[in-house]
Amino acid sequence: MEIIQNADLVRRLLDVMQHDIVPLTETGVAAGNKIFGGALVRKADLSLVMAQTNNETDNPLWHGEVHLLKCFYESPIATSESTKDMIFLSTHEPCTMCMSAIAWAGFDNFFYFFSHQDSRDSFAIPHDLKMLKEVFGLEPGGYNHDNAFWHGRGIFDIIATLPDAEAQPLLDQAQQIRNRYADLSAAYQSGKDSNAIPLN
Template identity: 65%
Template sequence: MTDISLIDRLLDVIEHDIVPKTVEGVADGNKLFGAAILRKDDRSLVLAETNNETENPLWHGEVHCLKRFYEMPKAERVDTKEAIFLSSHEPCSLCLSAITWTGFDNFFYLFSHEDSRDSFDIPHDLKILKEVFTLDPGGYNAENAYWKSFSIRKLVHSLPDPERGRLEARIHTISARYDELSAAYQASKAENDIPLN
C-alpha cells in the first residue's frame, strides 16, 4: 500500500528545500537536478542540495548532496540504511553508483530519465546508459540486492481519487516551477564550461 503521507513529505522537501537551492544553482549556471536525505523514522530533513557542476562536473545533484553529507560531523549523520534518498530527477549512472556505494537501500525520484530528455532537454542520462551500458530507457534493474527505487509519479498514479488528483495537482505545480528553471538553464548554458551541458 502506498504511503500517502510519505509522498506528501517528499513533495514538501522538493518544493521547499531542493527547489530554493536549485534556483540559486541554476542562477550560477548549473543544471536543475537536486537531492535530499531524510531520516526514515521521523522523515526529518538531514540535508538538501543541488547540482554544482560549475565547480566540478562530478557534482551532480545527488553526488553533491552525498559530498555535503559526508562533510557533516559523523555524529550529525544518519546511517544510510536508516535514511531515505530523494532525487528531483531519476539518477544517472554516476549517481546510481554513488547511491549504491554509500549504502542507501532506497531512492525516490520525481522526474524520469525520459522527462530529463524530453521536458528538460538534457538527454545525457539516457545516452550514457545506451552508449556505455547498452541499456534502453528503463533498462537498469530498479529493484536489486542493493536498493529499491520508486518513481513518485508512478506511486501517485496507483492511488485512488481524490488523493491521486490532489497529489497530481501538487506535482503539476512543482513541474511548472521546474519548467521555469529549465528555461533559465537552457538560456544560459552556453556561458558555462560544463562538459556535457
C-alpha cells in the same frame, strides 16, 4: 526499516522538493548549474536531514545526488546518521554515476520525481539515456529498479496506486513543481553556453 509507500510519503517528498530543494536549485541555476537536486529524509519520521542541488560549475562530478553525498559526508551529521535509516530523494531519476554513488554510500532506496525521459524531452538534457545506451547498452528504463543494493521508485508510480481522493491533491502539487522546474529549465538553457560543464 520498511518504507511505507503511501500518500503521506509522497506528500512529504513533494514538500521537500518544493520547499527545500527548489530554493537551492534556483540559486544554483542562477550560477549556471543544472536543475538536478536531492535530499535525505529520515525513514522514521520523514524529517529532513539535508538537501542539496547540482554544482557542476565547480566540478562536473557534482551532480545533484553526488554533491548531496559530498556535503553530507563533510558534515558532522554524517557521524550520527546511518544511510540505512534514510530515504534518498532525487528530483530526477539518477544517472548511472549517481545510482552507483547511492549504492556505494549504502542507501537501500531512492525515489525520484522526473524520469530519464523527462530529462531528455522536457529539459533537453539527454545525457542520462545516452550514457545508458552507449556505455551499458541499455534502453530507457532498462536498469534493474530492484537489485541487491537498492529499490528505485518513481513518485508518480506510487501516486498511480492511490485512490483518486488521495491522488488528486498530490497531482495538483506535482503540477506546481513541474511548472517551477519548467521555469528553471528555461533559465538554465538560456545561459548554458556560457558555462564550462562538459556535458551541458
